[in-house]
Amino acid sequence: MKGNEAIAEAAIQAGCRHYFGYPITPQTEIAAYMAKRMPKIGGTFLQAESEIAAINMVYGVASAGKRVMTSSSSPGISLKSEGLSYLAGADLPALVVNAQRGGPGLGGIQPSQSDYFQATRGGGHGDYHMIVLAPSSVQEMAQLTIKGFELADQYRMTSMILADGTIGQMMEPVSFDFDIKEQPAKPWATTGTKMAREHNVINSLYLNPELLEKTNIERYKKYELIAQTEAMAEEYLTEDADIIIAAFGIAARVSRNAVNEARAHGIKAGLIRPVTLWPFPSAVFAKAADHAKQIISVELSMGQMIEDVQLATKCRVPVSLCYRVGGMIPTPDQVYQAIVEANEKGGK
C-alpha cells in the first residue's frame, strides 16, 4: 500500500467520515482513496473549490464534534494557514496532512522537509501550536494518523501529519491491526440544544482583550502539559554514540543506513528520530548531549530542525547540518561522509 493510501485507510478506521480537499501532487492518492471509500461507508468526500474552502469545511464539521480531515502539500498548506489559525483559536480538533514538496512558491513536486518551521511554529497568525507528527514508514503513516486523531480530540487542537512526497508515494507492507480507542464525548460541540441546555458557542473572535489574554494563557498551559507528556522519539544505537544524527521522516531512513555504515567502520554513530516535531523531544537530545561529541542534523531543508536541536542541547555540543533541498534527497553516502568528517573533527 502507498503511504498516502495508508493515511486514508487509517483515518477511516479511526472513525473519520468527513474528508475535504483540493488536489495537489504529491498527496492526491489520499483524496482518490477517500473518493472511492467514503460514499460506500456513509461518509462525505468533497472536493472543494479551493484549499481555503476545504479547511473551512473542516472547521464546520469539527465544530459539530465529528472526526474530520483535510490533506494537501506545501503551497496548499500555506493557503490553509488562515483556517489552521481559526481552528486553534476556536480549540477545534482536526487532522491535517502535509505531504511536503520543494518550495518556496510553487516549488517542485519532489519531496522536501522545508515546511518544518511553518508546521512546528503554527503556520498561521497568532500564538498557537499544532501537534506535529512525522512518520518515516508507511506503517507509521497509518499509526500516526490514528494517534493524530486521538491527540486532537484529547487536547481539542489540530494534529498535523508532516510527511513528505517520498513516504507518501512509496509502497511498503502495512498492517492495520490497531487497537482503536473509543471516541471521547464532546459536550462542547454544536449538536443542537434540543432546548435542554445552554448554547454551545464555537468562536475565535474575542473583542474583550482581557478575555483573549486569559484564553491564550490557558491554552499555553495545555501546550506545556503536552510538551511534558506527549513528545516521542526513536533512538537507534545512541547509548554509546560519539556522533549523533538528528533526522525525521525520509531523512531518518537514509541516515539509518549511514549509521550502520559508520558502525561497520568502527565509528560510534547513532540516530535520534523525532516522531513528534511539536512537541519536540528535547529531553532525549539533552540527555544525548551529555556524552555525544557532535550532533548532525540531516534535513531536506536549508536547516530548520537544527534550531530545535541547538535549543534542546543548549549548544553544549556542536551541531552541524547535512542537507539537500529542492526535491533532492541526501544519499546514505553523503550522510556517512558527514559522520566521518564530524568524527575526525572530534567536537566537544
Next chain:
Amino acid sequence: MATKEFLFAGFGGQGLLFSGKVLAYKGLIEEKNVSWLPSYGPEMRGGTANCSVILSDEPVGAPIVLNPDVLVAMNLPSLDKYENAVRPGGIILVDSSLIGRKVQRDDVDVYYVPATKLADENGTGQLANMILMGKLLTVLDSYNEETVSAALEKCISARHADMLEFNRKAMEIGRNYTE
C-alpha cells in the same frame, strides 16, 4: 539473498512502475521485506520514469536505490545515466530494440532482450516491460510460477482481468528468450 536493490528506468508509459510493483508484491508474498518507490515527472506519458524496489531479509532502510544490483533499462538516457551506478557483479537488462548501443562495463552480467519488438510480434504490444520481467526472474533463478501469478493478480484489478493472461504470456516470452 540478504538485500537486493532493483532500479527500473525508462520513459513514462512503458510500465516501469508496474514492473516494480509486480516484483515488490512477489517479494511480499515470499515474505521478504519490501519497498517500492516511484520517481517521475508530472507527465502521464513521456518524460523520465523510474522505480526503486528493494527486497530484503532485513527491514528496509533508505528506499531510494542509487547503486542497484539490478538495472532494467528501457531507453538510452536511462542506460547512459545509470550504467555506471550498478554494483560490480550486478545485472543489467537492456531493451535492445530501443537501445542501440552495448553496455561498456565488463564487471556486470548483461542481457539484451529486444523486448519492445518481441511484444509487437507476439501481439502483446505495450507489455515489453513484462517480457523483461520474465527474463529478469529467470536469470535471477526466482521465476516461481505460483508467486508470480499471485503477484500479477494483486497488481491487475478485477476490471482488467483479461490483461492477466496477456501479462502471463509476455512473461513467458521473456522467460524463454535466449540471445
